[in-house]
Amino acid sequence: MRTLYLEPFSGVSGNMLLGALFDLGLDFSRFKQELAKLNLSGYQLSLEKTTQSAIAGSLFQVELNGLYAGHRVDEGVQHHHGQHHHGRNLAEITKIIQDSNLKPTIKKSSLKVFNEIAQAEAKVHAKTLSEIHFHEVGAIDSIVDIVGFFIGIDLMKVERIISGTLVDGSGTIEAAHGTMPVPVPAVMQMRLNSEVPFRQRLDVATELVTPTGFAIVKQTAAQYGALPTELLPEKVGYGFGTRTTGHLNALRVQLLTSKPSQKETLAQSDQVIELHANIDDQSGEQLGFVLENLIEVGVYDAYFTPVFMKKNRPAYQLTVIFKPAMLDQVCELVLQQTSSFGVRWHQLQRQLMQRSFTKVMTKFGELSLKIGQKGQFKKVAVEYDEAARIARKNGLSVAEVMQQALQVYDKKSMR
Numbered sequence: 001m002r003t004l005y006l007e008p009f010s011g012v013s014g015n016m017l018l019g020a021l022f023d024l025g026l027d028f029s030r031f032k033q034e035l036a037k038l039n040l041s042g043y044q045l046s047l048e049k050t051t052q053s054a055i056a057g058s059l060f061q062v063e064l065n066g067l068y069a070g071h072r073v074d075e076g077v078q079h080h081h082g083q084h085h086h087g088r089n090l091a092e093i094t095k096i097i098q099d100s101n102l103k104p105t106i107k108k109s110s111l112k113v114f115n116e117i118a119q120a121e122a123k124v125h126a127k128t129l130s131e132i133h134f135h136e137v138g139a140i141d142s143i144v145d146i147v148g149f150f151i152g153i154d155l156m157k158v159e160r161i162i163s164g165t166l167v168d169g170s171g172t173i174e175a176a177h178g179t180m181p182v183p184v185p186a187v188m189q190m191r192l193n194s195e196v197p198f199r200q201r202l203d204v205a206t207e208l209v210t211p212t213g214f215a216i217v218k219q220t221a222a223q224y225g226a227l228p229t230e231l232l233p234e235k236v237g238y239g240f241g242t243r244t245t246g247h248l249n250a251l252r253v254q255l256l257t258s259k260p261s262q263k264e265t266l267a268q269s270d271q272v273i274e275l276h277a278n279i280d281d282q283s284g285e286q287l288g289f290v291l292e293n294l295i296e297v298g299v300y301d302a303y304f305t306p307v308f309m310k311k312n313r314p315a316y317q318l319t320v321i322f323k324p325a326m327l328d329q330v331c332e333l334v335l336q337q338t339s340s341f342g343v344r345w346h347q348l349q350r351q352l353m354q355r356s357f358t359k360v361m362t363k364f365g366e367l368s369l370k371i372g373q374k375g376q377f378k379k380v381a382v383e384y385d386e387a388a389r390i391a392r393k394n395g396l397s398v399a400e401v402m403q404q405a406l407q408v409y410d411k412k413s414m415r
């Protein structure tokens with residue numbers, strides 16, 4: 001799976017995302033060909049290979065009638081070059097995107113991002129969605145950045161995006177409406193109840209995370225956190241921002257692929273999801289049923305831990321451990337079959353011993369053994385179900401049967 005890993009150590013914006021994709025090798029001519037399918041005019045694109053703080057990277061900008069696009073959204077009539085213009089609202093932008101010949105997946109993803117930003121702007125400015133206008137200059141910039149990003153990842157065949165923590169600056173910025181706090185209000189609004197990891201640098205007194213950058217990450221990242229260790233960085237790129245921060249102002253991106261030569265490592269180290277839900281109002285019978293169903297669909301483990309919840313309620317915490325591909329299935333099962341109104345999860349790195357299986361013949365019958373190996377360490381475990389069956393049949397303890405099996409194994413392996 002081709003994965004794009006974002007390192008927004010100096011924030012993220014539409015320009016930085018596209019600059020970074022070009023720096024990774026996205027073909028500028030192919031990109032422009034695809035973007036032309038929008039049938040938009042009045043803009044030029046500039047792509048410059050340059051350096052910042054002695055680091056080589058790419059600066060991507062959208063130029064409109066000689067001006068670099070900056071401000072984006074207004075909640076009504078826009079003053080532009082001394083005239084009054086009504087900007088494009090969400091419905092008009094939706095129409096431009098829908099009427100284009102772009103791939104349906106690109107249209108759909110772009111519209112999700114526009115919706116995310118428009119909802120946040122509407123809330124911040126206490127306006128309705130149709131009253132939020134992406135003004136004439138900013139609308140083109142936003143369309144190019146947002147639609148362009150999805151064109152870029154489609155051309156580069158990126159299948160999954162993972163993002164590290166978004167780092168914003170602090171203080172205030174000057175915008176069309178006056179002074180705005182950082183994180184800017186639209187970003188702050190989109191952060192509410194979102195999982196996107198975020199922190200601020202107090203030594204950078206400007207905006208590093210723009211609404212467009214934040215919305216794209218929020219809508220596209222399948223996972224957040226550190227670089228997955230089982231993946232191999234194949235390419236790295238730097239997309240520069242336009243603000244002067246006194247530091248390297250870039251988004252770093254990595255293109256990751258699975259390590260082909262280390263299949264063994266892959267098999268021994270992988271990622272699992274640990275999901276939790278606290279339940280204080282469901283019967284033991286029903287909860288037992290939930291565990292049975294979870295085990296049946298193939299989770300690695302599922303169990304309850306007694307906990308005290310708010311208001312001193314004795315309750316149970318459900319824990320389920322399973323492979324990441326089962327996330328939707330497990331969430332649905334837990335939400336359908338328990339009284340919990342939500343679930344929470346995190347991804348964990350797991351390391352396993354290399355496993356193999358063998359059989360031994362004891363005087364009571366045949367038994368299966370599981371062998372775990374990690375370097376010079378070795379563990380042998382007797383299959384419990386088989387040992388229990390033999391113990392019952394012969395009137396023995398499970399320990400006696402297991403001991404017999406291990407003795408036979410030891411003799412066999414010493415030979």
Ligand SMILES: O=C([S-])c1cc(C(=O)S)c[n+]([C@@H]2O[C@H](COP(=O)(O)O)[C@@H](O)[C@H]2O)c1
Pocket residue numbers: 013014070071072073074075121124138142175176184185186187207210211212213
């Ligand atoms: O024009 C408006 S209303 C505006 C609102 C906000 C809010 O947070 S509300 C922010 N901005 C600033 O405009 C530029 C461009 O943002 P893009 O996401 O289009 O790149 C950026 O500095 C925003 O913070 C404008």
Ligand code: NI
Pocket residue numbers: 073121124125186
């Ligand atoms: Ni705004």
